[in-house]
Amino acid sequence: MKIYLAILFIFSCLTVSAQESYFYLNWDVNVPMTNKDWIGNSSTRGAKAGYRHFIGDERKFAAGVDFNWSYYQEYKPTETFQNPGGAITTDYFNEIFQIGLVVSGQYHFPVGNREHFFPYAGLGLGANRNDYSVLYNIYQDQESKWGFLARPEAGILIRIGTRRKLGAMAAVHYDYSTAGSVNYDYNNFSNVGFQLGVMLMQW
């Protein structure tokens, strides 16, 4: 929790001090695209926050950092797993906890008077960590992996009023991560995310 608050503080300070920039905070819903037999459920427990700074005077290009986390969980009913020397029977939960940090760049398409709507497309590159867990009764098996993360993203920034600093943001992103798991049959991990939230702009 302290880490999250520290990140919020840093972003807030940057937002206050910098020009032509924005800080955003979004609810992030993710749909897994890899090994859906292990976890096929969407994750509604996720968030994405970031700081982006416009480069140049025309508000076309921006660069910044994005931090995200999401949590997937799926219940599996009782199952018997056979092995050469025996078997094990249990019901269980599969879980994936994911955090990521990318450096990103965006191109904002010029629309209208460039005061209210800022559709954009961008790409983020960075690292992420996936914690793969199986919970059964009081026991837990876990494998954690770091990997490279690539995230193409498209979205829109909506400024509510020209005199207001607060706006709305919506985006869709595709995440490809090399943080796979040998034990749980993931060569890589990819997901599609839908984010919606607020942004605090400085211009």
Next chain:
Amino acid sequence: MFMQIRLISFGFVLLVSWSCKPEADALRLLDELVVSTNYDTGADFGTYATYSIATDTIGFVSNAHPNDTIIVQSSQNTYPRVVLESVESNMDNLGYTRVEKDQNPDLRINVYVINDFNLFQQIVYPSYYYPSYYGYGYGYGSYYAYPYVNTYATNTGSLVVEILDLKNITPNNTVKVIWSAYMGDVYSTIDLIKQSKDAIDQAFVQSPYLGI
């Protein structure tokens, strides 16, 4: 601007609260025991016909109670007989015949509980910047200004059923375990008796090679 930062901060706390890792449903996790069985792939279970088993005591192995080595059936503790009768019923259904231990049985069945009690202690050093507020009372706040010790305890255990091969005792008088079932956790169950019986039944179901 400060109002907006407050709004963002509030939203952030709200989002963190919602999107934090939730605990898995404990009722689903604990409503049945994990049943793990292993067997000697070289054993020919078709060659055994009789077995012996205790009537009203099961073993108890614990790192917290080194002097308690058995659990005896009593009016306060009906667990041993329930477990033993469940094992006996499954063995009988498979075609084995129970005999007394002095009647030269082919197999011996041992049933016991393994208890693992662990104690963790952690020294907490309150920081100057983040005092560890413990609570409020009598109109003032209180916090620890000195290191203190947090103590955590876990108590876990497995019910174990073992089948020993008495027909092929080695020349140096050792006995081979040819089948075992580990069922846990028996300390976190919702219904110990029912879940233990179900787990024993499942241990035999997932071991079809035991049939004569």
